Amino acid sequence: MKLENSGYAILSEEQVQLIHKQTLELLERLGVWIWSEEGLDLLGSAGCDVKDPKRVKIPNKLVMDAIEKAPKKIDVYDRDGRLAMTLETDSVYFGTGSDCVNTIDLETGERRSCTKQDIARLTRFCDALPNIDFLMSFGVAGDSPEISRFVHQYEAMLLNSSKPCLVPGSNRQDVRTVIDMAAAAVGGLDVVRERPPLIIYPAPLPPLTHPEVEIDKCLASAEYGVPFTYVEYSMLGATAPVTMAGALTQANADVLTGLVITQLKYPGAKFIYGGACPTLDMKYGTCVYGSPEVNMSAAALTDMSRFYKLPCFSLGGITDSKILDAQAGLEYAFSIYIAALSGASLIHDCGFLDCGLVSSFESVLMADEVISMAKHYLKPLEINEKTIALDVIDQVGPGGTYLTHPHTTTNFRQSLWHSRFLFRAQYSLWEEQGCKDMRTRLNEAARKIFAEHPAPTLPESVVKTIDNMVKKHS
Amino acid sequence: MVDLKQIAEKVIEGDSSNVAALVKTALAKGINPQKILDEGLGAGMAVVGQRFKADEMFIPEVLTSANAMVEGTGILEPAFASSGGKTLATVVLGTVKGDIHDVGKNIVAIMLKAAGFKALDLGVDVPAEKFVEVVKAGEVSLVGMSALLTTTAPYMGTVIQALKEANVRDKVKVIVGGAILTPAFAQQIGADAYAPDGIAAAEKVKDLLA
Numbered sequence: 024m025k026l027e028n029s030g031y032a033i034l035s036e037e038q039v040q041l042i043h044k045q046t047l048e049l050l051e052r053l054g055v056w057i058w059s060e061e062g063l064d065l066l067g068s069a070g071c072d073v074k075d076p077k078r079v080k081i082p083n084k085l086v087m088d089a090i091e092k093a094p095k096k097i098d099v100y101d102r103d104g105r106l107a108m109t110l111e112t113d114s115v116y117f118g119t120g121s122d123c124v125n126t127i128d129l130e131t132g133e134r135r136s137c138t139k140q141d142i143a144r145l146t147r148f149c150d151a152l153p154n155i156d157f158l159m160s161f162g163v164a165g166d167s168p169e170i171s172r173f174v175h176q177y178e179a180m181l182l183n184s185s186k187p188c189l190v191p192g193s194n195r196q197d198v199r200t201v202i203d204m205a206a207a208a209v210g211g212l213d214v215v216r217e218r219p220p221l222i223i224y225p226a227p228l229p230p231l232t233h234p235e236v237e238i239d240k241c242l243a244s245a246e247y248g249v250p251f252t253y254v255e256y257s258m259l260g261a262t263a264p265v266t267m268a269g270a271l272t273q274a275n276a277d278v279l280t281g282l283v284i285t286q287l288k289y290p291g292a293k294f295i296y297g298g299a300c301p302t303l304d305m306k307y308g309t310c311v312y313g314s315p316e317v318n319m320s321a322a323a324l325t326d327m328s329r330f331y332k333l334p335c336f337s338l339g340g341i342t343d344s345k346i347l348d349a350q351a352g353l354e355y356a357f358s359i360y361i362a363a364l365s366g367a368s369l370i371h372d373c374g375f376l377d378c379g380l381v382s383s384f385e386s387v388l389m390a391d392e393v394i395s396m397a398k399h400y401l402k403p404l405e406i407n408e409k410t411i412a413l414d415v416i417d418q419v420g421p422g423g424t425y426l427t428h429p430h431t432t433t434n435f436r437q438s439l440w441h442s443r444f445l446f447r448a449q450y451s452l453w454e455e456q457g458c459k460d461m462r463t464r465l466n467e468a469a470r471k472i473f474a475e476h477p478a479p480t481l482p483e484s485v486v487k488t489i490d491n492m493v494k495k496h497s
Numbered sequence: 498m499v500d501l502k503q504i505a506e507k508v509i510e511g512d513s514s515n516v517a518a519l520v521k522t523a524l525a526k527g528i529n530p531q532k533i534l535d536e537g538l539g540a541g542m543a544v545v546g547q548r549f550k551a552d553e554m555f556i557p558e559v560l561t562s563a564n565a566m567v568e569g570t571g572i573l574e575p576a577f578a579s580s581g582g583k584t585l586a587t588v589v590l591g592t593v594k595g596d597i598h599d600v601g602k603n604i605v606a607i608m609l610k611a612a613g614f615k616a617l618d619l620g621v622d623v624p625a626e627k628f629v630e631v632v633k634a635g636e637v638s639l640v641g642m643s644a645l646l647t648t649t650a651p652y653m654g655t656v657i658q659a660l661k662e663a664n665v666r667d668k669v670k671v672i673v674g675g676a677i678l679t680p681a682f683a684q685q686i687g688a689d690a691y692a693p694d695g696i697a698a699a700e701k702v703k704d705l706l707a
């Protein structure tokens with residue numbers, strides 16, 4: 024959805040300016056570590072000081088040039104060639120997250136290792152959800168060979184939904200294969216370039232480190248005109264300064280480093296800015312995703328993206344809770360609402376449990392409901408003489424009822440938010456229906472949706488071609 | 498007379514330079530190194546452990562104290578060596594091949610050093626051959642492996658297999674850790690132990706090598 028009001032800014036203009044300036048100083052004076060020969064060549068030829076690969080210094084001008092060259096708007100399509108998302112400042116889309124090691128079995132409720140079949144099922148389910156705009160694997164194909172795991176995961180996604188997909192991949196070869204698979208589905212590499220149905224998901228390794236495989240993944244995507252992220256996830260106090268300002272500046276520097284490298288080789292490459300700074304829990308050492316800092320840092324980076332006019336990748340709908348409980352509810356609500364309010368383009372991880380280690384049908388359905396609610400919150404109130412409706416107030420008069428007035432029947436559907444899964448009826452009815460909690464109701468609803476929604480099919484020959492590509496991949 | 502309590506106090510504060518100075522003074526005054534270790538450094542670290550469990554101290558503070566402890570034990574080491582005291586067990590640590598995530602492993606390294614082990618850190622992206630080579634070459638008592646990624650965690654099993662093939666698996670204990678790991682996974686790949694976090698890892702290693 025496109026926000027009608029500009030996104031909520033957590034940073035003031037002065038704060039954005041200061042982070043920007045300090046970022047430029049970091050890149051020019053402190054430098055970053057580039058593990059990629061190709062990256063070093065590109066930066067060296069453009070005038071960076073690359074004598075010490077651990078401290079590659081990028082002049083301000085190169086950064087500003089790269090920002091200038093990058094597209095301000097990126098269109099992403101579905102598998103059928105229909106425009107699905109226009110990524111730009113203050114356009115907001117939601118999706119699942121990637122690579123959960125475990126999943127909760129829809130039938131038994133058991134927490135167990137995720138398989139390729141689970142990814143296929145979850146994908147088909149998410150294909151039916153109205154507020155999930157894009158998909159990530161939402162699981163690990165733990166039963167597929169490690170070397171081709173991302174390719175297997177993408178196959179399960181591509182065959183079970185027409186929604187755009189975000190794919191991580193381990194290396195350049197993975198990226199090439201998934202792009203070939205996408206091409207098989209949409210009708211060729213030219214179509215992929217014109218109407219990309221997928222986004223590749225590389226990321227730096229904070230602090231200030233740029234692994235060769237990640238740069239390779241960026242460049243391989245750019246080569247085929249496929250959009251790609253370069254988003255920083257740094258942990259406050261572990262891989263980033265514990266003060267948010269420092270973490271944001273470092274993240275900005277890392278993300279812009281990827282922007283510079285890719286725009287040098289492919290000017291106009293479809294680059295997506297973004298990231299967040301999860302908390303390293305100072306007691307347990309876990310990477311905490313439900314903390315206020317995660318959401319605030321993501322919103323602040325979205326502010327930086329707005330300043331650069333770059334599309335932004337963000338997150339929401341994640342809980343550290345092990346199960347779908349009250350903690351999950353509150354962490355989903357805050358994170359989804361704030362991410363939507365911030366105006367980030369791609370809000371991923373919706374439906375994650377246990378710090379991102381677990382996926383489930385119920386949790387993503389819950390996230391879908393929260394997103395629906397958040398969208399309603401973000402709709403500007405329509406205040407005009409027509410909606411004030413003094414004439415109706417006059418007709419009903421003091422002591423009258425609006426319930427039977429045509430004004431109510433005509434307007435209540437679009438004026439009010441309608442819940443699908445929240446229980447709002449009387450206690451007696453709740454008792455009569457078996458005293459079901461939210462998770463139980465979501466489970467029942469999920470079973471129904473899953474049973475009734477078939478996967479959108481691809482021609483048999485295309486399925487075969489894709490299958491061969493997966494088998495050949497190594 | 499140097500107050501050994503003062504050494505303990507400085508360990509708790511994580512004040513490395515004062516720990517070093519106080520340990521040197523204590524040695525110069527002829528205090529038994531074992532006494533300095535037990536009643537000074539060790540006593541301080543024990544308090545740190547208690548406070549950590551009671552949520553009064555947190556990981557960064559514990560690590561700073563551990564570093565102060567390591568500083569102090571480093572100064573004691575020559576004294577132990579000349580007095581023919583006990584030699585410390587050596588543990589080898591590394592993030593396995595294909596993986597470059599080392600936040601957890603680095604916490605383990607500091608905590609093991611503070612617990613009195615010689616921790617040989619092989620870094621990140623460590624191939625099985627390297628682990629085997631180091632275990633074969635020296636007096637290694639334990640191998641600690643870490644991995645964050647689902648694609649690299651199975652490699653820890655590969656390393657254990659390689660240790661077996663080189664006939665050195667029985668020579669060492671193996672402990673594994675990483676965000677996605679479970680005790681069941683550790684058992685399945687044939688590790689001796691799993692630890693959920695860096696601080697717990699040091700405790701487990703102490704138990705394994707006791």
